[in-house]
Amino acid sequence: MTSIALSAYRAPELRLPRLLAGVSYHHLTGLSEHEQLYGPLPLPAVSPRQGRTWRQQPSRLIEVVERSGLTGRGGAGFPAGRKMRSVAAARGRAVVVANGAESEPASCKDRLLLTRAPHLVLDGITLAAYAVGADEAHLVVHGNEAELMDSLEDAAADREALGVDPVPIQITGIPGRYVSSEQSSIIQYLNGGPAKPTFSPPRPHERGVRGRPTLVNNVETLAHLALIARYGDGWFRGIGPPAEPGSALITVGGAVNRPGVYEIEMGTPISQVVTLAGGLSERLQAVLVGGYFGAWLPADLAWPVPMTHPDLRAVGGAMGAGMVTALPISSCALAETARVVSYLTEESAGQCGPCMFGLPALADALIELAYEGGWGRTVRTIAALLPLIEQRGACRHPDGVTQLVRSALTTFAADARWHDQHGPCYGVSRAPLLPVPADEEREWGWT
């Protein structure tokens, strides 16, 4: 057994942790423990007197989510309530898809939730299905993560035995590719096709799984929903800035003493997020925010920035799915960027010309600049490639890559010039910092 902070159910105070209240390192919070911690699922069928905050009507639940100010935690930061409302309003029976396919190598917050507190996510799926009137619900993860699939099947079976979920939740494994977790990829896969992005419109909320209006939410977003439905929008807004309230799971990595997932109050400055992770283990050069579709920020610029979508965007960064990676001065940022871009290039679905041809050209030029030096022309080559790639793909993959590269050329402009004229710096021989999956761990198919 493990030590649990809250011994019996009670409306928790406004403080942290919220999602991670029952989480300890090697322990999965089972269904009964989950209910003890947070209270029963507030659905009419399950607990008629629960859910006082939204009076047991689907439209009321959507209203509460809208008032809570919850934003999507998968990267885009779109208002969760508005998305629900458009799915609920669309013609036809809705489908709910929970996206737990965490493709980003620099993130592990979705895996943490799914392996330690799966019932928060499963509650969220059931509540979302209730809110939008869905009669079909999927939880999608990477199929090559067998242990995760098994533990989720077990959690779903526990709930089925007790009849917790009116709409059964189907656990689906999709190919473990970077772009397979893009929402149109997931929908194409659930419709029997390859897990590759599709051309839009139609968007999922209009026509998704089998042509039906489909709500696709990140699993962390749904876990927040599970708590908002229990404790209300006022509780949710009790922490964090009014524009983007609540808490968020942040994966902190790189040159910090205790890398890992931390639940923060929205708007916590990056400096404090690093402190939570045990502080810096080396002198800081720069911070990568928002993961591989995010941006590099110079250390002094990044340090005071509050972690919200608008604050990070204002300084040229991105919140993404909540990643903070500290780059020490001993690392070569160009080598790190080149390795990541090479990985992302291999992960392209190869459907759109500019991505299929532009990304390899970009990756080659970056590798040359980082590891060989550029004879004074490679930076120009890279800068000329970017506009040929941007905004020309069906999905955000090519634009995510160019955003990362642009931020590298800005933040490390002096380094780039030095590499271009004199050859690689000492930092290129340092062990890689940013995680990229090893070839043997990767999946190469799409079906």
Added chain:
Amino acid sequence: MAGMRAAGPDVSYRLRVNPIACTGHGVCAELLPEVIELDPWGYPILLSPDVPASVLDHARRAVDACPTLALLMEDVTGPQG
């Protein structure tokens, strides 16, 4: 010019490329060089998504000629139009 008849001040058309369908034949750039250029790999770059009235007929021909039906022209007439 023939193109003038359809595109008054309240009617406008916008081009889009379906990048998944497009395989870089380049027919569109040949038929509509005013609006479409090819990138180094032979895929179309729209210089401006809006179709000037003067080349509307050429744009229609380019849309019809695309072997993969990847060039789309959408009516973006405003609500007052």
